[in-house]
Amino acid sequence: MLKPPHLLTLKAVVHTGSFALAARDLGYTASAISQQISALEKDTGLVLFEREAHGIRATAAARHLVDLSTRVLTALDDLDHQVRELATGTTGRLALGSFPTAGVRLVPSALSAFASTHPRARIQLEEGEPDELLSALSEGELDVALVYEYGLSPRQWPESLAQYPLLREDLVLLRAVGSGIGAELPGLAGQRWITSREGTAGALSLTRLCAAAGFAAQVAFRSNNYDVVRELVGTGLGVAVVPALGHEPGDRIDAVRLNRPSAHRTVMALHRRENSNPLLGAMLRTLRAAVPGDQPYLHPAASAQRPVAGAASGSGSSESDI
Template structure:
């Protein structure tokens, strides 16, 4: 198989008409140029140059071989460029997984930032709950997963995963405005409660918060959709505790930050420690830049390692 370096040398010698000049252009010695041309002649079975007393003269075969090598060398040059683009993350693919709330509040801004800096990169988005995303991450089906953990329901992530805390959000108590209901958990023992699906970390957090306040919550409705939860609260059907990212200001709903110990939810980005995807670092930076700044109840984490 012909070596691209030999074809490049041939082109330089044919263009300059001199081994010495070609050597200077390519950064070789004249002897190295001569050896490469001899090797190319041996590989092709062609006589490429006629040696003369004061130089060399390219044969018609040499000119023809140069012409034939033009598209090949151009393709190799393009391949080299594409590899460099892939290695720097300018192109390539990254698979991001996110839980629904982050999919609304963080992902669009992060992907917009990434599209601005890496317009040719291909980003795939999957949605799921933390357990589903962590499984996909460990199996190599995702590059980055946005997950959460509640302060009252701490998580232990699998070995081999790196964790980057992005933000910590307060838990807020939602009541219908002018409902007359207490803003303290201890005063809501007789209230109807709206929580996420039974067995979820959010539902378990409510159970533990109410138990610490001295009562067992009477759950009337369950939904993992915070928009549904907020609408149910706004119509006076119950009270709820939601993380800050799950609440949008609403004139019909009053939101009060809970001051109980560990009344928070932390949002993290996880990835396999050995993942070498060149887009990974850029994605993490884009996610961090997407964290709301100066928003009530939301606290960006400066040191992202966790």
């Protein structure tokens, strides 16, 4: 098989008409150039140069071989350029998974910023609950997964994954404007509550919050969609506790942060420790930079990255990040 370096050497010698000048241009010795040409002649069975007393003369076969190899060498040069871009993260592909609420409030701005700095990169976005995303992440279908855990319902993540904290959300109490309902949990024992499906982390967190306040919540409605929860609250059908990403300020809803221990939710990005995707670091930094720093109830994470250990648990649903 012909060796590309030998073809490049041939092109240089034909162009300069001299082993010495080709050696200077390529950074070789004249002896190395001569050896490469001899090896190419042996590989092709062609006489490429006529040796004369005062120099060399390229044969017709040499010139024709240069013409034939130009397209191949150009393609190889393009391949080398593309590989370098892939290695540096200029191009490439990254698969990102997100739970629904972050997909609405965090991911769009992050992807917009990432596209401006990596216009040739291809990003694939998948949506799902943490357990669904963990499975895809572990199997290599995702490079990054956005997940969450409640302070009152902590999780353990697989030891093979590294954690990149993004933000902490306060849990906020939602009440209809003008309802006259108080803002302290102990005084809400007789209220109707709106929360997520039984067994979700949000519902479990509410149960534990109310128990710590001395009562059991009387759940009137359940929905795994924050838009539905807010509409039910806004029409005066009950009160709800949601993480900050699930709250959209509006004229019909009054929101107040719960001043209770562990009344928060943490959002983080997980990735496989051994993942060598060149785009990974840039995506993690872009996700963190996309966290709003001027909105109430949202607290961007510190810059330190820390590993996590343990085993995954829990179940997912269509919108059970609440």
